[in-house]
Amino acid sequence: GLTNVLGSLVSSYPVTGSFGRTAVNAQSGVCTPAGGLVTGVLVLLSLDYLTSVFCYIPKSALAAVIITAVAPLFDTRVFGTLWRVKRLDLLPLCVTFLFCFWEVQYGILAGTLVSVLILLRSVARPKMQVSEGPVLVLQLASGLQFPAVEALREAIITQALEVSPPRSAVLECSHVCGIDSTVVLGLEELLQDFHRRGVTLALVGLQVPVLRVLLSADLKGVQYFSTLEEAEKSLLQEPGTQPYNVGEDSVPEHKVALLKA
Template sequence: ASWGQQDSPHLIWIWGTQGQWPLPVCDQLAPSVPLQYGLYSSFMGCFVYCLLGTAKDVTLGPTAIMSLLVSSYAFHQPVYAVLLAFLSGCIQLAMGLLRLGFLLDFISCPVIKGFTSAASITISFNQVKNILGLQGIPRQFFLRIGETRAGDAVLGLSCLAALAGLRAMKSHLPQAVPTEPLAVRISHLIVWICATARNALVVLFAGLVAYSFQVMGSQPFRLTGSIPQGLPPFRPPRFSLAAPNGTVPFPSMVQDMGVGLAVVPLMGLLETVAIAKAFASQNGYRIDPDQELLALGVANVLGSFVSSYPITGSFGRWVAGGGLSPTGALVLLSLAYLTSVFCYIPKAALAAVIISAVVPMFDAGIFRTLWRVKRLDLVPLCVTFLLCFWEVQYGIVAGVLVSGLLLLYSIARPPIRVSFSPALVLVLPAFQSSLHFPAVEHLRDSVCSRALAAASPARSVLLDCSHVSSIDYTAVLGLAELLQELHRHGLSLAFCGLQDPVLQVLLSADLEGFQHFPSWEEAGEALGCSPRMG
């Protein structure tokens, strides 16, 4: 591989046969952020959300999708990851105070589904090399399949099968009936607990197997390794980074993280609100997106003081059971007393747990559903899905832009119905509450072409505006030109059903020949004709 600088003086890019990756100059090619930072990220959000959250079923903590994003923008550096949590929290907090939660309404369901489906595939493939016991292979692990370690492969596949079986067992577990015998109810409870706590059971079993081999003097598995014991110190995040060639200042670190400062807080909020809305709909309560922003922002800001990287809501953590405060307390107890036994956990078992958690996020049925319901929505879905394999932020932005363009097209080209009577053309545009500049040219062309194409005596054109609640100046100019053009061809233009705000705008514009009526029936009588739908 060759070394060189690109875009930023604080990043070194490695070019090789398997692609290129950015690393900070002080990074000694570390494979990932140290494992203890996952635990540091798992307790603060639990306590904060208890006080500030609006969804009783949501838990905050590190998730697979957020970890994927952080790995893209923190360059495997804990300092970058913790600072990203602090800055993301500040951005989310500011958005909550400014009540910008409505921005999530512009991210459509196909974009979300495309992102989560692509993320599930990406995360799963990144973990396959751990299932096979391969090490030091960032990409294209399939070229090194021959180096698979038999012990890791057997353990990893066994853990995957056990997790799949326990998941299926829980989904097919019948509802407990109070009238059943006590032994039946106890066995039902035991099965439910085992299926619900399947991740912990599988990891515990794999750890015991690895420990047994360690005692016998052999170790066929790649282990997690030692994790520092004790609680993280409570201190503010570092706003500079020591490097061999000097100190990387705060502005340069912000520049290095780039669009991650927009993507990470937005996706954290999106994942939290999506999960909260799902549970709120299921359990019959409502959430406040702005309050969710405040809760998530405070959790990330305070979390950065205990070395947490960005956190968000998680389906898997809720499904695993446990309330917010008990979950946080268990993590604190683990950090204080149990980290010494974590070193015996095989990486293959952890990879199996991660794969089992993210595979259900791939929603294959959404493609069939959209093909059946509305095929045009497949465009933002596929754009987001495919581009997320290249860069996550490009996929999300492209999906939002495509969804926005489809929305703008529907606004700019509304369907227009025309009804003819002996002396009247009734125009019924399907405006979506407003007549703004993108649609005015389409309206002019449609009215003129259809009114002038009919072979009949001179007639009036009646424009039904009963569904128009707002209008802009460009649209007013377009209507004035439409009045003049119809007048040149011996036709008059009248408006009916104008709402007060729109009527006031048109009266203020003082359009020549402007006339309006409360309804199209009254207009027909005043114009000496009877409009008839056709």
């Protein structure tokens, strides 16, 4: 990288590496950067004294040398490993492999795009554990970011508000370590929907960064509890439990200290 940066100042050719040459060095037992120095000297000597005989070397022979050198770099066992561990990971691997027959850069680009799409799918469709009962409990198994707002909203509305009669819901957020403004807007719309139906949406297990964002957003009507049991008792109107409204005057003292830290 540094060589190419400095070389660009004097209009030199970009410096690159060859997979075939690297494979030959590895199979020859090269262990230090001095191998590159020896290779460079041999290349310079060949260019000076052997270029006249290069034209007699068949291209098939050169191809055989490259294939023989690079073949050990291709580990076929990775397919079996991915099949056993996570089969979805085979998709970017196969896409990259097939597109490389067209152009290497296209293969890398296609594999990267497929990997990004798989990542976005997992973020936009977070896994949720749903517990049925008088109070609907949804426990998020991963973080909550803006691509997941619509999926979360759809799941809660479908299972809590579109049933007859509508029922209160508890969103267990112990695995959520941060939220953004889009998530806050989605929660605000959900709270309004629940309020119009005469039921309650409560939050449980809020971590300090999430609580800090909710305090800054100044959402109206947000209730949260320390434990799931407290939330269920309160929503079922059992005596002895009171929710915390999201306001600094009602936040537990130990969390106030963390919020002000």
